[in-house]
Amino acid sequence: MRDFRDAKAMAQTLRDSLHTKAISISHGESLELVSKMFGLADWNTLSALLHAGRTDVKAPPARAKEAPRSAVTSYPAVPLRDLVPFPTATYPLFVGRPKTMQALDQAFGRQREVVLAVQKDSAVDEPGFEDIHPIGVVAQLIELEPLPDGTLKVLTQVNRRVLIHRFVGETGAFQADVSDLGEGPIPDAPELILRAVKRFERYAAAREIQIPGIWPQLEQTRDPGGVADIIATRLRLPIADKQGLLATIDPVARLKQVDALMDFGRPVSPALEATKRRALGSATERRQQxxxxxxxxxxxxxxxxxxxxxxxxxxxxxxxxxxxxxxxxRGLNNATTQSGEKAKPTAAFQRVEQRAEIHAHELGRPVVTGANMLFGIFLETRSPAAQLLGEQGITRQRAAEIIASGATNG
Structure with missing residues (x-):
C-alpha cells in the first residue's frame, strides 16, 4: 500500500462487493473495516500511518498495539483530560493520578521524556488504549514541583508528534508504545503562512491574546506546519478541534485548517450598519476627527x-x-476637522467591531448585531463607555448570558 488513496480504493471495492450481496454500508464504515483488516483501531490511525510515510502497513496478527517492536519505542505516559499539546510549546501540567505520578517518577529517573496522550472522555480516571486519541506527542520534562496538596506541577517542552500503538497502566504507571510521525520535506507555502500570521494578529488583538516574542520573525519562516502549531497553541477552540489539528500530519493541510478556524467573518445586520452610521455621523456633526x-x-x-x-x-x-x-x-479631547470632513473610527472602535464579529461567530449567529457590538465594548476598560456600562450594572457576563439565551437577535 502506497498511500491513503490505495486504502480508500480498497474501501470502495469492499463496499461495491458487499452491495452485490445486498449488503449496504456507508463509505465511512467501509474505511473503518479496511483499517481493522490491517489491525488498526480506526481510519484516523491508518491515515496517520500512511501520511507519515509508513510503507510497511501490513495486517499484523492482532491490533495496532502489536506492531513490530523495531518501529516502536516505549515511554512513561501522561493522559491529559483538557489539554491538547503542540510541538515546540511549553506547558505546565498539574498531576494527581497515582499512575501518572509514578510515570513521571520513572521518566525523571531515565531519559526525562514522556508521551502526552489526550483522553477522548475527560471523566475517565483509568484510561486504556481505547480511551485515548491515537495521535499524541513526546515531551521533555523540564522541572518538577511538589504542591502542598500532594499533587505535582511539572513543566514540559513538547518535541514531536507520535502514533500511539499501545497505552496501558497495569504496572502501576501509565505507559505508551509509540512510533514517530515525520512530516517529510518542508513544503513551500509563503502566501498561506503570511495570510495565517496576519489573520492571527487580528484574532489576537480582538481577544487580547499576548503575541509571543518570536512573532516578528514568524511570517518569514518556511515551515507551514511549525507556524500552524504555534498559532494552534494560542487559539481558543474546543478540545475536539485542537485534537483534529494535532492529528493532521500534512503541514500545509494543517495550516489551512488553522487559517479556516480563524475565519470568523460575518456580515453586519442592516440595523447595525445604521447604528454605525449614526455613531460616525454624531462625531462628524460635531466636527470631531x-x-x-x-x-x-x-x-x-x-x-x-x-x-x-x-x-x-x-x-x-x-x-x-x-x-x-x-x-x-464637552469632555472628549478630540481634534476638530474641516467642515464636511467625515469622522473616522478610533482604534478602540475598530477593536470593538472585531470582537463583535468573533462573538457572533462563536455563538453561531449568521450576522453581527448591535448586541454583539455592545458585548465588544466591555474589554475597553479604560473607556468612559465601558465604565458607564458598569455603573449601570451592565456586566460582561450578564450581557453574554442574555445574548446567548436568544433574548435578542445578537
Missing part, C-alpha cells in the same frame, strides 16, 4: 438589539444618553 466608543454606545442606545440587552439589565437608558451626550460634547 474621530468617532469613539462613546459615540458608538450613544448610537447603540437606539439600536433595538443592543438596547434590549441593556434594558434586560435594568439600565436607565435616558440617564446613559444624558451622560454620553455631555461627554462627547
Amino acid at each position: 474621530y468617532a469613539t466608543c462613546e459615540h458608538l454606545l450613544l448610537a447603540l442606545l437606539d439600536d433595538a438589539d443592543a438596547s434590549a440587552v441593556m434594558q434586560a439589565c435594568n439600565a436607565d437608558l435616558d440617564a446613559m444618553r444624558t451622560n454620553l451626550k455631555t461627554y462627547v460634547e
